[in-house]
Amino acid sequence: MSVEALEERLHVLETALVARDAQVAERDARIDALKTLVAELTEKLNQNSRNSHLPPSSDGPGAGGRLGTPRSGKSKSKKKRGGQKGHRGAHRLLAAPDAVDSIVDLFPDACGGCAAALPRTLDPEAYRYQQVDLQDHQPHVTEWRRHEVLCSRCGSSTRAAYDSSVIPCSAFGPRLVAVVVLLTGDYHLSRRKAQRMLRELFGIRMSLGAVSTMEGRATEALAPAYDEAKAEVEQALVKHADATSWLRSGRLRSLWTIATRTATFYRIFADGSSETIRPMFGACLGILVSDRATVFGFWAMKKRQICFAHLLRKFIGFSERDGPAGRFGRELLEYTALIFDDWHGFKEGLLTREELALWLAPVRRHFERSLTSASKSDIRALSGSAKDVLAHKEALWTFVTEDGVEPTNNHAERELRAFVLWRKQSFGSQSERGDRYAERIMTVARTARKQGQAVLEFVVRSIEAHLNGAAAPRLIGA
Numbered sequence: 001m002s003v004e005a006l007e008e009r010l011h012v013l014e015t016a017l018v019a020r021d022a023q024v025a026e027r028d029a030r031i032d033a034l035k036t037l038v039a040e041l042t043e044k045l046n047q048n049s050r051n052s053h054l055p056p057s058s059d060g061p062g063a064g065g066r067l068g069t070p071r072s073g074k075s076k077s078k079k080k081r082g083g084q085k086g087h088r089g090a091h092r093l094l095a096a097p098d099a100v101d102s103i104v105d106l107f108p109d110a111c112g113g114c115a116a117a118l119p120r121t122l123d124p125e126a127y128r129y130q131q132v133d134l135q136d137h138q139p140h141v142t143e144w145r146r147h148e149v150l151c152s153r154c155g156s157s158t159r160a161a162y163d164s165s166v167i168p169c170s171a172f173g174p175r176l177v178a179v180v181v182l183l184t185g186d187y188h189l190s191r192r193k194a195q196r197m198l199r200e201l202f203g204i205r206m207s208l209g210a211v212s213t214m215e216g217r218a219t220e221a222l223a224p225a226y227d228e229a230k231a232e233v234e235q236a237l238v239k240h241a242d243a244t245s246w247l248r249s250g251r252l253r254s255l256w257t258i259a260t261r262t263a264t265f266y267r268i269f270a271d272g273s274s275e276t277i278r279p280m281f282g283a284c285l286g287i288l289v290s291d292r293a294t295v296f297g298f299w300a301m302k303k304r305q306i307c308f309a310h311l312l313r314k315f316i317g318f319s320e321r322d323g324p325a326g327r328f329g330r331e332l333l334e335y336t337a338l339i340f341d342d343w344h345g346f347k348e349g350l351l352t353r354e355e356l357a358l359w360l361a362p363v364r365r366h367f368e369r370s371l372t373s374a375s376k377s378d379i380r381a382l383s384g385s386a387k388d389v390l391a392h393k394e395a396l397w398t399f400v401t402e403d404g405v406e407p408t409n410n411h412a413e414r415e416l417r418a419f420v421l422w423r424k425q426s427f428g429s430q431s432e433r434g435d436r437y438a439e440r441i442m443t444v445a446r447t448a449r450k451q452g453q454a455v456l457e458f459v460v461r462s463i464e465a466h467l468n469g470a471a472a473p474r475l476i477g478a
Contacts, residue, residue: 094130139176139204172206172214174467178459180211181218185441186455188422218459219437221466225458225475226440229263229447232476234282236260238404240289240412241281241296243272244420247428248435255423255439256280259415261404263476264446266419266439268429274298287402289409292392304395305402307409311389312336318382325382328374335367343399343407357400364397415446447475 107120144167148159170177183194191211198204233239239260246255246268254272258265258280269276274295281288281299289305290296296304315336318329339360346356374386389396399407419442429435444462448455453475461473 094128095132100130137202139202142173168467170213170217172210174463175460176204177214177217177463178456180214181437181441181459182445182456184211184215185218185437186445188418188425190426215437215441216433217466218463219433219440221463221472222440222444222459224472225444225447225462226265228475229265229443230280232263232447233258233260233265235285236262237286238289238402239286240406240409240415242290242409242412242416243277243293244416244423246419246423246435246438248432249430250427253428253435255416255419257412257415257419259412262447262450264415264443264450266443266446268435268439287398287405289406289412291409292388301392301394303398304392305398305405305407306389306392306395307407308336308339308396309408309410309413312340314385318385324377325379328370328377328379328382328386331370332367332374335363335370338363339367339407353401353403360397360400368393418442418446444475451476451478453478 105120105122105126108118110116111118146160146162148157150157172180180194180198183189183197184191189197191208195206195208195211198206239258241256241258243254243256246253248268254269254276256267256269256272256277265280267277267280272295274297277295278298284299284303287303287305288296288299289307291307291310312333315329315332318325319333320326321329342351342356342359342363345351345359346353351359368390371386371390375383375390377383377386399405419438422438422442429438444458445455448458458473458475464470465472
């Protein structure tokens with residue numbers, strides 16, 4: 001083969017090699033992109049309530065913290081469920097004598113020593129045994145009769161005047177109305193189930209429309225108590241806020257709560273924008289415990305506490321990734337565990353507040369240093385999250401110095417949980433009035449329990465006051 005032919009052949013091979021290299025480079029880039037996509041999809045697939053913002057109700061059967069690994073990450077206890085051998089027993093306390101409705105006295109027939117007959121003498125230290133049961137409760141029906149009387153003098157017939165202040169406007173009394181709204185609004189029975197329960201337990205029959213009417217009446221009657229709860233949370237020195245979704249006629253709405261030690265307030269909005277929810281917080285008094293949502297931008301950062309439970313879940317998610325992201329995640333997770341350890345020590349009385357601040361000072365430095373490094377790492381999702389946490393740095397440590405402030409927003413999340421379960425059972429409300437009913441009955445029920453008030457009795461008094469035009473009962477500090 002001539003030199004010219006060899007050179008031509010070499011040129012062809014070089015050209016083919018360049019083309020092949022380009023193909024290989026293109027395929028490598030495609031493989032890298034697919035690897036990234038697989039990693040992202042795998043991360044999403046492994047997300048649960050333990051390592052992300054997802055609620056516990058979204059966890060599948062094998063998710064950690066539900067039926068799989070415990071949320072704490074600790075190994076599962078080998079103890080059987082129930083009482084353990086040697087544990088101190090718990091026994092029901094006997095009711096006081098004045099709370100007993102009927103007594104059955106039992107006497108010995110004969111002396112155990114000589115078989116002589118014994119008198120029936122009451123023993124002040126008799127052994128007592130009690131059983132609680134339900135008697136047949138029949139509804140109490142009151143009837144008003146407007147009689148017509150014939151005048152013996154002129155022969156005219158006169159019927160008693162209709163007096164709306166004497167004859168009630170409803171066929172159902174205040175206590176029955178209160179029971180119904182507690183069944184549907186606090187215990188979250190469907191209207192149909194509440195209707196069936198009243199029929200089977202008490203023999204009371206009513207239509208589904210009557211149940212709806214009762215809810216509307218209770219909505220009006222509970223308005224003063226609802227406003228009272230709102231004023232209470234506005235003035236609180238420490239408050240927790242959180243949100244979830246609600247449904248009205250199948251369309252998403254935004255359900256919010258502000259929870260304090262003494263009251264819980266709920267409000268349903270068309271959306272959860274900052275402009276929409278801002279009036280609910282009034283003058284923005286006190287310290288707000290929340291997550292890092294941008295809607296809270298109107299609250300001064302120095303008067304906030306960011307929820308470390310949210311951060312914990314975020315760090316767990318990063319720790320489960322490969323490479324530098326996993327290393328940063330595990331590092332931040334270790335510092336967060338130290339923060340919670342010291343906090344629990346303070347709550348248990350093992351540390352004073354001064355000691356808490358002293359112990360957390362080095363942890364805080366390392367935690368923020370690790371966040372700074374993560375923010376500069378240019379790692380997908382990690383660096384952005386780290387930057388956002390650092391932007392809230394002033395609100396991370398309020399719990400260290402301020403009394404009554406917790407490092408988590410668990411209180412608000414627990415208060416929302418009951419509403420979430422209601423939404424899942426009922427698919428939300430169907431009207432504006434339904435929204436108002438839901439937020440008012442839940443606000444009153446949760447707040448009354450915090451105040452040590454019997455919910456049923458409070459609702460009864462509220463309905464009676466509304467019907468009689470009297471002053472509403474106090475929900476707070478009664």
